[in-house]
Amino acid sequence: MDKRTLLQQFAAYAPHLETQLLEKAYDYSMKAHTEQARASGEDYFSHCLAVAGYLLEWKMDLPTVCAGLLHDVIEDTSITAEKLRLTFGEEIMRLVVALTKLDKVQFSSRDVAQAENWRRMILATAQDIRVIIVKLADRLHNMQTIGFLPGEKQERIARETVSLYAPLAHRLGMFELKGELEDLSFAVLHPEEYLDIEEKVRALLPAREAMLAEFRKMLEHALSKSDTPHRILARSKNLYSIYGKMQRQKKPFEEIQDALGVRLVTDSIANCYALLGMLHAHFQPVPDTFTDYIAHPKLNLYKSLHTTVSGPKGEYIEVQIRTEDMHRTAEYGIAAHWRYKTGEASKDAHLEEKLDWLRQWIEWLQDLDSPREFLDSLKTDLDLYQVFVFTPLGDVKALVQGATPIDFAFAVHTDIGHTCVGARVNNKMAKLDTELKSGDIVEILTRKNSTPKKDWLKVVKSARARSKIRRYLREKGIVA
């Protein structure tokens, strides 16, 4: 990509904005990195440009794209934060500083350095969500060019990507990106399995495409009588998720239920339900597969109607129905919430509210002093496999996998957590370290004046419970 293409791509979605700063960032970064090369032998600047390219694809605002171009300038060249502030202003300087790793020399080990850098970045993200978005673009390009690094380094980076960056992308609703990061890591960490699954998926492709084409034809025919606007899209396959399924179900590739996936995109919420009705009228719905994420959006803002129907030959077809807006959110997640009005870029007015969970979560994480504990909690909390547990009144609480009644108690209310002495799970007395499962109904028994125990720290799994317990014990001088 050259400068002209970069400016054109930006102007394509933000035509009213001045692009002088973007031009300046382009020249500045190119000049700063002149002496450097990537492990691939390419100019270092090509990396900065690739990162900016993803940010353009996600239609990010001007300071973010500038920060993408400049993200390695402080870390890798002699340019200081102060210099950046003078040239590009406070906002861009802050973004770049947040993206700059701390100097390795000040840490006792690589683990501590990694944990400390993560903590810094997560805290900066709480102030400005764009930090993590640039970081994800950076990681995506590093993963795409990882083949040029020595094997041991490749593995370390791939492990970090799959355990932290991909789940974070998922939490932010950036599903496409999450799948890409996972598959790139998968190829590094389990090359044989990767090639094996890739080959098997490829072998099945013609048959699947034929089936999809047949279903699409029938669907078009079924929808032709109405004038509901719609696009039909096929869904791409995430190899790592197939691998994960094989691992979890302990089944070979051939026995994995891998339904065909189709997306229906329309213009309004009312038409989503209209399309659902037409779909169910023409294709047999599979019982218990309908989920309404429009009425009940996921925490990461994802909305769609999900249903599974029987296709022409009785095969299962998973259908997701959504508006164009929801589709953008599903593809780009949090990054889809920057809006471009005439003359100015601004965030979706509700973005701040929608990010409340992130801020809350970071607050809990902030209470964990040891970098190790911080990173462990971050990993556990990012775990995709959440369990859903009910209060006796039917309220649902989403907990991390392995969560105990104590985690649940703190999820309900801090006071309940503090005074918790026992639990009934599905109407039976249960120990406080019992691992809860999805669907469990949990009742917490409390006693007035009872207090958190130090041992609980060994049992709890969520950052929230850990932070509340620790804070209590610290105030009482029980732990440092």
Ligand code: MN
């Ligand atoms: Mn970089």
